[in-house]
Amino acid sequence: MLLPPALLALSAALLARAARGAVTVYGVQGALGVVTASGTPAYTSDTAAGTAVFDPATFAGPAAFNPVILAPPPPPPPGALSTDVLLQLPSSASDAQGFALSAPLAGPFLGFSIEMSIVNQVIGINSTYVQVPFLNLMALVAERSGGVHVRVGGNSQENATMVQSLPGGTVIAKAAVPGSATNTPDVFWSPELLYMLSNVSSLVDVKWYLGIPFNETTQLRLQIAEYGEAVLGQNILGFQVGNEPDLYVSHGHRPPGWNETNYFDEFGIVVDAVDGDTHIPMKGNLIGPSVSGTWTPEDIWNTGYIDAYASALGALAVEHYPDNNCAALYPDGGFGLPVNPQDVFANYLNHTSAQNLVARYVNSTSIAQSAGKPFLMFETNTASCGGFPGVSDSFGAALWGVDYAMQMAYANFSGALLHVGGQNNSNNPFTPPPTKMSFFEQWTVGPIFYSTLVVAEALGMSGASRVADLALNNGNIYTPGYGVWEDDQLARLVLLNFITDSSGASDYNVSFTLGGPQFGETSQVPPNITVKYLSAESVSVKENITWAGQTLGTRFQSDGTLQGEEQAVIIPCDQTTLQCVVSVPAPGAALVFLSDQALAESTPTTTQTFPTTAMTKTIKTASVAASVLATSNGDSGADRVSLSSTDKNGLTHANGASPFVNDALVATIASALLVMCIAV
Structure with missing residues (x-):
């Protein structure tokens, strides 16, 4: 027995x-x-x-x-x-001469x-x-x-x-x-x-x-x-x-x-x-x-x-x-x-x-x-x-x-x-x-x-993913960011904010464009992007943490499964200005998916x-x-x-x-x- x-x-x-x-x-x-x-x-x-x-x-x-x-x-x-960050990125890894x-x-x-x-x-x-x-x-x-x-x-x-x-x-x-x-x-x-x-x-x-x-x-x-x-x-x-x-x-x-x-x-x-x-x-x-x-x-x-x-x-x-x-x-x-x-x-x-x-x-x-x-x-x-x-x-x-x-x-x-x-x-x-x-x-x-x-x-x-530190926001130490190129194409961005500020004054917006003459590429943006957020009230808290709206529960209350419905944010990109804008809360992290394929690969059905x-x-x-x-x-x-x-x-x-x-x-x-x- x-x-x-x-x-x-x-x-x-x-x-x-x-x-x-x-x-x-x-x-x-x-x-x-x-x-x-x-x-x-x-x-x-x-x-x-x-x-x-x-x-x-x-x-x-x-x-x-x-x-x-x-x-x-x-x-x-x-x-x-x-709090307003402009970012221009090569869509192809082979054109990323300015990024290691x-x-x-x-x-x-x-x-x-x-x-x-x-x-x-x-x-x-x-x-x-x-x-x-x-x-x-x-x-x-x-x-x-x-x-x-x-x-x-x-x-x-x-x-x-x-x-x-x-x-x-x-x-x-x-x-x-x-x-x-x-x-x-x-x-x-x-x-x-x-x-x-x-x-x-x-x-x-x-x-x-x-x-x-x-x-x-x-x-x-x-x-x-x-x-x-x-x-x-x-x-x-x-x-x-x-x-x-x-x-x-x-x-x-x-x-x-x-x-x-x-x-x-x-x-x-x-x-x-x-x-x-x-x-x-x-x-x-x-x-x-x-x-x-x-x-x-x-x-x-x-x-x-x-x-x-x-x-x-x-x-x-x-x-x-x-x-x-x-x-x-x-x-x-x-x-x-x-x-x-x-x-x-x-x-x-x-x-x-x-x-x-x-x-x-x-x-x-x-x-x-x-x-x-x-x-x-x-x-x-x-x-x-x-x-x-x-x-x-x-x-x-x-x-x-x-x-x-x-x-x-x-x-x-x-x-x-x-x-x-x-x-x-x-x-x-x-x-x-x-x-x-x-x-x-x-x-x-x-x-x-x-x-x-x-x-x-x-x-x-x-x-096949390749990663670059983007030195985001002129290298500001509280707002780092990374680009992830997969199969030679820019697939995802990881944007972080280490600041705790409930007023919203330390949230920052990243406006980005893909391609451009400096990369030998045509400037473009996708029709829309999908963002998942890692969120909590403060950097100090231990509970009420969510990933894309889901949580693993509080202390002594988890069975190892995510609870709640997944909440991914779909953001339309401006095809006139050729910019997509992502807001990153203070504190928090944003994972930006630049294509449906990148999203599907990372999201279990x-x-x-x-x-x-x-x-x-x-x-x-x-x-x-x-x-x-x-x-x-x-x-x-x-x-x-x-x-x-x-x-x-x-x-x-x-x-x-x-x-x-x-x-x-x-x-x-x-x-x-x-x-x-x-x-x-």
């Missing part, structure tokens, strides 16, 4: 406890928050509505559900912003990185219990971009070990690592994990990145690649070798002095092992170096890495976050005073943020192109160490995500993955509810998830949804404290020193012994759970 989710979670906790004599509590700083007798959090989604500043000092719940509302930056003074267009973007661009230690919460419990909201969310992206790329890995992949089975048929179990600098747990995974991912791919066009453990290279564990290829086949995109190796010394994974040359040598050990493993038939799909910023990519290229391992590499990758909230999460971690989120909010609300983030990698994207390799941003988000409450989960983050993704596309990245951690992260694109609530129709979709929908529709699914067949919260269902399950990862602060945790605040074992999995122990726990299940 299928065990209830809480009981399955309990089995993982029991496994860790039996193995080393202690239950590891991941991630929640303080209590889970006030919970009513029915199991519903006492704070409600209404708390976060509106634009009023709200920062309760007493909130002690998971960061993913924090109610913090920050003050939006004030609008620029009158006259500082041109990207190379064609093949395949889905903006996807997700899911920490391995939380797959049982986010994706599913096993191959027969897959989270319906997760399927619905993936379908939304896949139907707009022709698929979605998802990585399962992160810090927790490094200590992952395969076991043949786990209690209740679940996919993973966790045990704390004594003395671990990052306190990332040992993850024990069963092949059921791969069958679950395969079942997801059979329902939605999802392809996967996985990670080969790299915590030590004297006894490699290649089962994730052996079983991964056997089970997932063509749905495997590649295997990461080393997650942020430039942080290994500070995390205690390697001795002091371990450097780029050592990484080069040890990567070669994995390459040789994979080449000699007959159970890994597909070669040439390893991914590295995945440095986070302590080392630059050039530090790795200078070792001869690309030439030496060209035949083994499927893609080159980096990981980077623009900031970190580590001082707040680790008061004794040597980070100084915590950052006030209000002080950094404005940093995300201008075009300079995206430009500076991407500029450091322009040389490497060029090197990757010369080598014929995709270049990936393998893990990113607004900030590491869980993000900033009120910033990472605001509408401003959604606008930032669009700008950042489009800037990466413009700079010849091949794709980017937004990281998903546990309930102690403010920056999650989506978060399951606390375990005392139902798993269905009570998810929380973060504002940054809307970025993936906008970018998917902007780039389309042809694999039907949306695939998935019903739930599982019943939760039945009478006498076993439960476990949500704080035990609130795992969280994604700490990628490039400058951090040794930390106490990445699975925040996990407890080390009292006896200091190494965790292990014992078949007899597994059988004992499974028998106990069977008795418990029969009893309820």
Whole structure:
């Protein structure tokens, strides 16, 4: 019989406890928050509505559900912003001499990185219990971009070990690592994990990145690649070798002095092992170096890495976050005073943020192109160490995500993955509810998830889109814009407005013409254009966000489907003045479709949804404290020193012994759970 989710979670906790004599509590700083007798959090989604500043000092719940509302930056003074923008664009990419267009973007661009230690919460419990909201969310992206790329890995992949089975048929179990600098747990995974991912791919066009453990290279564990290829086949995109190796010394994974040359040598050990493993038939799909910023990519290229391992590499990758909230999460971690989120909010609300983030990698994207390799941003988000409450989960983050993704596309990245951690992260694109609530129709979709929908529709699914930063409005940092040429024709525009101004004085109008003598083309405009808007009241809000009039709901109220009727605005173009005029609200983003074909390609005619067949919260269902399950990862602060945790605040074992999995122990726990299940 299928065990209830809480009981399955309990089995993982029991496994860790039996193995080393202690239950590891991941991630929640303080209590889970006030919970009513029915199991519903006492704070409600209404708390976060509106634009009023709200920062309760007493909130002690998971960061993913924090109610913090920050003050939006004030609008620029009158006259500082041109609200009437004239734009003349070549209709053909071949005539775009004044614009530096990207190379064609093949395949889905903006996807997700899911920490391995939380797959049982986010994706599913096993191959027969897959989270319906997760399927619905993936379908939304896949139907707009022709698929979605998802990585399962992160810090927790490094200590992952395969076991043949786990209690209740679940996919993973966790045990704390004594003395671990990052306190990332040992993850024990069963092949059921791969069958679950395969079942997801059979329902939605999802392809996967996985990670080969790299915590030590004297006894490699290649089962994730052996079983991964056997089970997932063509749905495997590649295997990461080393997650942020430039942080290994500070995390205690390697001795002091371990450097780029050592990484080069040890990567070669994995390459040789994979080449000699007959159970890994597909070669040439390893991914590295995945440095986070302590080392630059050039530090790795200078070792001869690309030439030496060209035949083994499927893609080159980096990981980077623009900031970190580590001082707040680790008061004794040597980070100084915590950052006030209000002080950094404005940093995300201008075009300079995206430009500076991407500029450091322009040389490497060029090197990757010369080598014929995709270049990936393998893990990113607004900030590491869980993000900033009120910033990472605001509408401003959604606008930032669009700008950042489009800037990466413009700079010849091949794709980017937004990281998903546990309930102690403010920056999650989506978060399951606390375990005392139902798993269905009570998810929380973060504002940054809307970025993936906008970018998917902007780039389309042809694999032939080319992007240019238009330096819109004389390069004004609050009103950036992009052009997307597809199959040589200008197909779409992406126009953003980072300003919050309810008066309407900071809305701006873009009047554009296609072609002109300077491009060797006849000036023209289409009969009409169609515009979809990403909208909210303020950059500060977390809810009441809409994409083309539809919403994914408020906190604890989403099943992963868009609610409401789609509202696309049709705007006639003036055939006399040869101008089309688009208004961009403050704040908001406008996606402009210049042809019916471009609109049709990006707009699903039907949306695939998935019903739930599982019943939760039945009478006498076993439960476990949500704080035990609130795992969280994604700490990628490039400058951090040794930390106490990445699975925040996990407890080390009292006896200091190494965790292990014992078949007899597994059988004992499974028998106990069977008795418990029969009893309820």
